[in-house]
Amino acid sequence: MISAAVIEALKEIVPAERILFQEPMKLHTTFRIGGPADYLIYLENEDQLCRIQKYLRLVDVPYTVIGNGSNLLVSDDGYRGIVLVIGKYMSEITVKDCYLEAEAGALMSQVAKTAKEHGLTGLEFAAGIPGTVGGGAVMNAGAYGGEMSQVVSTVTVVNRNGEIMELDNGTMEFGYRTSVIQNQPFVVTKVTFRLEQGDPEQIAEKMADLAKRRREKQPLEYPSAGSTFKRPTGHFAGQLIMESGLRGYSVGGAKVSEKHCGFIINTGNATAEDVKDVIWEVQRRVKERFQVDLEPEIKFL
Numbered sequence: 468m469i470s471a472a473v474i475e476a477l478k479e480i481v482p483a484e485r486i487l488f489q490e491p492m493k494l495h496t497t498f499r500i501g502g503p504a505d506y507l508i509y510l511e512n513e514d515q516l517c518r519i520q521k522y523l524r525l526v527d528v529p530y531t532v533i534g535n536g537s538n539l540l541v542s543d544d545g546y547r548g549i550v551l552v553i554g555k556y557m558s559e560i561t562v563k564d565c566y567l568e569a570e571a572g573a574l575m576s577q578v579a580k581t582a583k584e585h586g587l588t589g590l591e592f593a594a595g596i597p598g599t600v601g602g603g604a605v606m607n608a609g610a611y612g613g614e615m616s617q618v619v620s621t622v623t624v625v626n627r628n629g630e631i632m633e634l635d636n637g638t639m640e641f642g643y644r645t646s647v648i649q650n651q652p653f654v655v656t657k658v659t660f661r662l663e664q665g666d667p668e669q670i671a672e673k674m675a676d677l678a679k680r681r682r683e684k685q686p687l688e689y690p691s692a693g694s695t696f697k698r699p700t701g702h703f704a705g706q707l708i709m710e711s712g713l714r715g716y717s718v719g720g721a722k723v724s725e726k727h728c729g730f731i732i733n734t735g736n737a738t739a740e741d742v743k744d745v746i747w748e749v750q751r752r753v754k755e756r757f758q759v760d761l762e763p764e765i766k767f768l
Contacts, residue, residue, distance in 0.1 A: 469506060469528055476526075477549075480518045480519055481508055481509070485510075485511070486508050487506065487507045488505075489503040490503060490504050490506070491503050491545075492507075492536075492768075495507070495533065496539050496541055497535065497597055497692060498536075498539070498541075498691060498692045498733055498737075498742070499733055500690075500738065500739050501542065501768075502541065502542060502543050503546075504546040505549065506550070507549070507552060508552065510552065510556065512557060513557070513623075513656045516654060517625050517630070517631065520551075520625055524627055528548060529548030530551055531548065531549075531550055531768060532551045532553060533550060533553070533554065534552075534553050534572060534598060534601050535554045535598050535599045537596075537597040537599075538606065538693060538765050539765065539767075540742055540743075540765050540768070541739060542739050543738050553572040553601055553654075553656075554571075554574075555572060557570040557571055558570055558599075559573070560578060560581045562585045565587065565663060566660065566661055567582055567585070567590075567659070567660045568657060568658070568659045569657070569659075571600055571601025571604075571655045571656050571657060571658065573599060574600075575593040575596040575599065576593070576595065579591060579592075579593040579674065580594065582660075582662055583667065583671055583674060584667075586664060586667045587663065588663050588664070588666075588670050589613075589617070590613075590662065591670060591673045591674050591677060592610045592614070592677065593613070593615075594674045595677060596693075597693065600655075600658045601655035602655075603658075604619060604655050604658050605649060606644050606646070606649070607641045607642065607643070607646050608644075611677055614641075616636070616639070618662060619636055619641075619659070619660060620635070620661040621658075621659045622639055622648075622659075623655070623658070624655050624656065625654045626651075626652060626653055627652040631656070632653070643697070643698070644697050644764060684726070685726065686727060689732035689733060689734065690732065691724075691731060691732045692765040693730070693764070693765075695730060695749075695765060696708075696729065696762060696763055696764055697762045697764045699760070699762075702757070704728075704729045704761055705727055705728040705729030705730075707753045707761070708723060708728040708753060708761075710757075711749075711752040711755075712752070713752060714728050716748065717745065718741045719737055719738060719741035719744075720734045720735055720736040720738070720741055721734070721738075721742040722745070723745060731749075743767075
């Protein structure tokens with residue numbers, strides 16, 4: 468239980484109306500799944516994050532940070548601690564020459580749109596990614612041959628002591644769906660992209676083409692967390708799942724998409740346990756048939 472004294476101290480950092488009690492996490496994830504968090508706090512700026520992170524460490528209160536909740540499965544029991552949300556207010560985007568700077572809460576789709584409007588190419592791949600820039604940097608998000616590592620110049624983070632640090636592209640140690648931040652207690656607050664001048668019409672055409680391919684191949688009409696599994700070396704997860712006879716496999720309201728077997732979707736009333744049961748069965752069957760271990764891409768909270 469989080470004490471009243473802790474909450475009163477937090478109200479000295481953020482306005483009281485930004486602090487929500489017993490907030491259902493299903494309202495804050497693209498899966499539309501998850502029980503209540505003890506408290507959920509909307510952060511407005513980097514200074515608030517620095518002060519809160521330092522304070523919560525001192526009082527030893529568990530906390531986690533989320534953006535748009537697009538790559539996240541939250542337990543049916545919710546989260547015992549404080550959820551800090553960067554994905555609503557910290558979303559300013561600025562452009563100067565070939566550099567685009569975005570606060571961590573800015574949506575990838577909005578950043579791609581802004582780049583297009585300024586005739587900057589390099590972020591077309593991000594137009595259909597449902598997450599935020601902060602989450603995209605942490606997991607080196609990518610699609611259709613593009614990924615964050617190709618366009619990120621610097622990433623600004625706050626460490627667990629509330630100190631601001633700037634990491635360049637090399638320091639980020641980008642890999643397939645990973646970065647150095649996944650192994651460090653850092654929270655992203657800002658990302659700077661270095662892009663190239665391009666033809667606005669060609670940029671728009673490419674984004675429209677990628678959007679069309681997404682609509683045709685992905686189950687965008689259902690809540691999900693995007694691709695459920697990382698791409699195994701030498702294979703495609705969706706193909707392995709389909710060939711294991713799991714197209715349409717379901718438990719409760721969770722189902723392997725018939726449109727794209729790499730997605731597990733919420734057909735309307737799925738629980739986190741339903742999703743986990745489907746994940747485990749998919750992993751078991753694919754391992755049994757192909758001797759391939761499927762690693763979840765989504766994070767569990």
